[in-house]
Structure formats: C-alpha cells, structure tokens
Amino acid sequence: MSGEGPIRWPDLSVAREALSAGDGSGIKVAIIDSGIEVSHPALAGVSLQDDVTVSCDGVNLRIEDGDGTDVYGHGTAIASLLLSEAPGIEIGSFRALDSSNHARSFVIAECVNQAIRRGYQVINCSFGCRGLPRYVMDYKEWVDLAYLSGVQIVAACSNVDAGIREWPSYFPSVLSVRGIDCERDEFFFKEGRMVSFLAKGERVEVPWLGGGTKIETGSSYAAPLISGKIARLLSSLPDIDPAAIKPLLSVLAKPAEL
Numbered sequence: 001m002s003g004e005g006p007i008r009w010p011d012l013s014v015a016r017e018a019l020s021a022g023d024g025s026g027i028k029v030a031i032i033d034s035g036i037e038v039s040h041p042a043l044a045g046v047s048l049q050d051d052v053t054v055s056c057d058g059v060n061l062r063i064e065d066g067d068g069t070d071v072y073g074h075g076t077a078i079a080s081l082l083l084s085e086a087p088g089i090e091i092g093s094f095r096a097l098d099s100s101n102h103a104r105s106f107v108i109a110e111c112v113n114q115a116i117r118r119g120y121q122v123i124n125c126s127f128g129c130r131g132l133p134r135y136v137m138d139y140k141e142w143v144d145l146a147y148l149s150g151v152q153i154v155a156a157c158s159n160v161d162a163g164i165r166e167w168p169s170y171f172p173s174v175l176s177v178r179g180i181d182c183e184r185d186e187f188f189f190k191e192g193r194m195v196s197f198l199a200k201g202e203r204v205e206v207p208w209l210g211g212g213t214k215i216e217t218g219s220s221y222a223a224p225l226i227s228g229k230i231a232r233l234l235s236s237l238p239d240i241d242p243a244a245i246k247p248l249l250s251v252l253a254k255p256a257e258l
Contacts, residue, residue, distance in 0.1 A: 009244055010237055012251065019252055022232030024086030029122040029231055030115035031082065031224075032108060033075030034097040038068040042080045042207035050092035050118055054110045061110060070209060071099040077206035077216065078126050078224045085228025088235060092120055097127070105129060105138040112142040116149050121234055121242075124227040125155040126220035128166030139167040147173040150242035154227040156219035157195040170194050175230070175246055177201075179222035187226065189253035197249070198256050199225040 010018070028049060035053070038046055051066030070076045079091060094111035096103040108127075115123050123146065129135055146153050153174045158164040162178045169176035176194060179201015188198040201222035208214045230245055240248075 015248055015252060018233050018236030022236035023088035024231035025088030025235045027231040027234045028090045028120040029227055030092045030094055030120040031075055031078055031124050032094050032096050032111045033078055034072035035066060035070040035075045035095040036079045036093040037070040037076040040076055040207045040211055048093050049090045052114055053095040054107050056107055066093055066095055072097060072101050073208040080207045081221060082224035082228050085225050086231040089231045105135050109142045116151055122152045122227050122230050124224050125168055126223045128156060128158060128169055130166045136167055143168050143171045152230050152245055154223050156223040159218045162195040175226055177219055177223045177226050179219040187253050188256035189250040190256040197226050
C-alpha cells in the first residue's frame with residue numbers, strides 16, 4: 001500500500017488476501033431481527049456481546065435485556081449464516097421483530113441507534129419496509145447516522161422484485177443484497193442498480209426455532225453473507241477508511257450478468 005496514515009484504498013491483491021484470510025475477529029456485528037436462540041446446536045454455544053429487546057407498549061418505547069431466545073426463528077437463521085462466513089466476529093442481537101415477523105419503524109430505529117452507540121461496525125438488516133413515503137425519513141435518519149459514524153449497513157431487498165423500493169435497501173450508502181441461486185462462497189456486483197450485491201439466497205438450509213432446521217429462500221439469507229465478508233475485510237484491514245468498504249467490495253465481487 002502507498003502513502004502514510006489511514007488506509008484509503010488497499011492494493012487489490014492485498015484486499016483479496018484480506019477477504020480470504022480474515023475471519024472477522026475483533027469485529028462487532030449487530031443483527032436487527034427476531035432475537036437469537038443461543039441454545040440452538042447450529043450456533044455452537046455462541047455468546048452474545050449484547051442481547052437487547054426493543055418494543056412498544058402502545059405509548060412508551062421499552063428497552064430490555066434479552067434472554068437468549070428467538071420469537072420467530074429468522075434471527076437464529078441469520079446468525080448462523082453470518083457465523084459460517086465470519087466465525088471470529090462478536091455478535092449482538094437487537095430484537096425488533098415480533099413473533100409474526102413484523103416491526104415498527106421507530107422500534108427498528110432504536111435498535112440501530114443502540115447498536116451504533118455500543119460500537120458495532122456492521123449492522124445486518126435482513127428486512128425491508130415498503131410503506132408510505134413518510135416512512136422513508138424514519139429510515140434515512142439512522143442510515144445517515146450510520147454512514148457518518150463509519151458503520152456499515154447491510155440490507156436485504158424485496159423478495160418480489162429487486163426493483164421495488166424498500167427501505168433501508170434503497171439508500172445509496174447501504175450495501176443492498178439480492179438473493180440468487182449460486183454457490184455458497186460466490187458473490188456478485190451489478191453496476192448501475194440500487195440493489196447491487198448478489199449472494200446465495202435460494203434453497204438455503206438454516207436453523208430455526210426449537211433446535212430444528214428449514215429450507216428457506218429470500219434475500220434475507222443473502223445479506224448476512226455480505227455482512228460476513230465485510231467483517232472479514234475489516235478484521236484484516238483495521239485501518240481502512242469505512243467509506244472505501246462498499247466500492248472495494250464491489251471490485252472484489254464477480255460482475256453479475258443477471
């Protein structure tokens with residue numbers, strides 16, 4: 001690498017080696033989801049750095065300690081995929097989704113704000129909102145805060161059509177991901193699209209509630225693979241400029257022809 005001071009843009013050979021050799025050690029990744037069932041055999045006794053539940057009783061926002069459980073199953077699946085990609089990471093669970101797999105925008109915002117305040121470098125959002133235009137600003141506030149704080153936001157796109165505007169995946173600072181049928185270790189980049197990253201999201205076997213497993217399809221399951229790759233880069237290149245992560249990963253990915 002040339003120059004002095006913080007790494008602005010590493011040589012591509014160095015970056016490829018970092019992506020290959022890194023395991024996410026020392027990197028904190030927050031999962032905004034339905035909780036994580038830490039007792040699931042697939043998680044091998046994972047220890048959560050934070051376990052936070054955010055909810056609303058109709059009037060007040062409630063922030064409570066979690067209890068190592070998952071109310072739906074989705075968060076456990078995401079955690080497993082993330083750990084398979086970057087086993088050295090430190091995981092935090094921030095429960096926003098309820099047992100019906102739904103969440104309110106201000107509950108999600110508080111989960112993200114909690115994660116940023118607690119020093120997480122990557123935040124995985126395997127969900128999307130396609131609501132009224134007024135909801136866009138609810139998401140923009142914390143997406144902008146993450147960008148200014150050097151925090152990487154990874155989000156899943158619509159499972160119906162990647163061209164459908166959903167939030168937070170349609171903000172340009174977000175690494176937006178579409179699930180496709182490909183090999184587990186492959187990932188792709190599609191230039192000129194708001195949803196520009198692609199990874200395996202079809203017929204994925206994932207852990208679910210009660211120690212079981214399911215075969216699932218969706219962009220939700222592709223997003224943690226990209227989050228894991230970011231963690232691998234950050235663990236090997238700790239001084240890299242956060243703003244370089246998205247363009248660097250786009251160069252390291254295979255060009256998409258889809």
